[in-house]
Amino acid sequence: MVYLDHAATTPMLAQAVEAMTAELGQVGNASSLHSSGRRARRIVEESRETIAAALGTRPSEVVFTSGGTEADNLAIKGLYWSRHRADSRRRRVLISAIEHHAVLDPAAWLGESAGAEVTLLDVDQHGRLDPETLRAAIGDDPGGIALISVMWANNEVGTVQPIPELAEIAAGYGIPLHTDAVQAVGKLPISLSGGVDALTVSGHKLGGPLGVGALLLARGVADPVPVLHGGGQERDVRSGTLDTPAIAGFAAAVRFAVEHREATAARLTALRDDLVARVRQAVPDVILNGHPGDRLPGNAHFSFPGCEGDALLMLLDAKGVECSTGSACSAGVAQPSHVLLAMGADAVRARGSLRFSLGHTSTAADVDELVRVIPGVVERARRAGVG
């Protein structure tokens, strides 16, 4: 099997498996006062410290969640609610047009049911948000803005956003900026600094377990109103008994991924560049989507003219090559990707696209195999056409 879908989820690192399995047989609720509880709490707090250290923040700024989706929801809804509660003029939510649905949909929901006014910030043909676009959207009414959210790197086309510049603009107006860094941690130098107020991390995208993540919340930002109410375990911002084994595995993965980031990025960039060059050779009219240089190391995203992404994916799957069309499903029916449409692609080009994403277990042999099968697959898909 050739697994080229690491952006969907990547295998757990050995360090994470070890840290997690060591905890699976243990008893203890991190909120309990007895010694089993204390033992569990120690694991949780050490994990929190590990993650804080790796991401340039303080332990108290790490809020564990059930993953990226929950962290994004907490950031978007929670910060909107708390900022709006503090000043009812704050109704506007500015997000980029290419956010993951975990940001897009909570924002849309706020628009539909909480009176928020959501602005989708346009991106250029490479999927990049120009800081001036943000400045213009803030306009002359910064006091009416509840929050800004722009992802660090896009999950589909891999384009990296100019987060430091955007954060500086937001900070200049005192508007909190959230960034979904799910795809970026362990691949790019990430930290909660320079005006970034909230940052989403997910375990399973960086070699940790599924179902765990964190929202980093900079000190000084008003606490978000909780999405999950209950025991108040995470400083009353998030409730639910903490998943000690998952958190232990998550922390081990973050530490390893961040420590080895440069070497991993260099290796994946070289492998990815090779993949892009050879796919181009094999299929000369292929279009590389996303920013030509400023993109995630392991990401290659193409449109194949005259083909449907679904057909390509099925044919590649039959040949043992696993990848993704990258587009969201609505009731199982593939919709043209909102990311590609926002980049100015037409629906046909958007539907004819595939994402190959490399990760820590990827090898040159994976690329060789893809390059070997892709010409035949594209030819077949072309015969089936775009329906």
Place this chain on the structure above:
Amino acid sequence: MTLRVLAAMSGGVDSAVAAARIAEAGHDVTGVHLALSKNPQSYRTGARGCCTVEDSRDARRAADVIGIPFYIWDMAERFHHDVVEDFVSEYAAGRTPNPCLRCNEKIKFEAVLDRALALGFDAVATGHYARVTADGTLSRAVDPVKDQSYVLGVLTREQLGRAMFPLGDTPKAAVREEAARRGLFVADKPDSHDVCFIADGDTRGFLRERLGPAAGPIVDSTGEVIGSHDGAYAYTVGQRKGLGVGRTPDGRPRYVLSIEPVSNTVTVGSREMLEVTEITAERPIWSGLRVPPATPITCGVQLRAHGEAYGCRVVLDGGRIRIALDRSASGVAAGQAAVFYDGDVVLGSATISAAT
């Protein structure tokens, strides 16, 4: 020989067992669920139709149990154009269409089959109860109650050559048992019946919404106007209930005899007048014969889904067909298919245009 087979999986029992059987026979099977609506909620919900989110999940779960790859193909546009719009325009033209038959003809064994062949598949399998014989003709299923050869009667010999119906030799009850034995949780799902794209089952309401009100007369067979309607499309030949003609001149019930779209007239008459023996049909397809019959043939004919078979004599008259029934049939509606049988074997089909 191992074939690459695309199994159309509706989310129901039959197509799940069909896919499982072909996979077990050693073929290389891929399951595909056809998404027929852009907005699945607008179609029938629950375990009845063929197009809901629940159905697509059931189909995927079945594919996982069988252990085959599974994909969803978006056929919504084709379905809307070839089946839904056709359904509406047929009613508007005073005919009574059969959307399931249309879906087999235009979607499953045209749009899907063409795409499957282009992608390198050899055949399309469905859970229909029918058989394709060794010489490539269509035949009735062994379970006479479930037999679906009528709704497949429009397929050409080429289409049949690429079709697989693995359930044709098995009674429905045995298929349910087999589903349970194979761990296909869909074993208890009820069969689908109604028109899948009419969410609430209200065909008249569906047509009224699309065609708008169009008032016209209800005329007795004598020519006397005895009532009015607000859309001739809401009537079907043979219909008795809901005519709203009150007490008729002779005090006997009336049945819809014909629908005339140009004058927007619904003609009604006595039960006896519904009986017909002469039928005209168009666009014949002779899937069971190598060449169209040159001389009149004597065979069986079925005039509606789950209807009985009549003996008949068929005469070709240019592009048309004249069917003389051995005994009278009632409620024969234009737009339905006449499917010809020699015993259990389907000889061909044609679309009914008139009956007297």
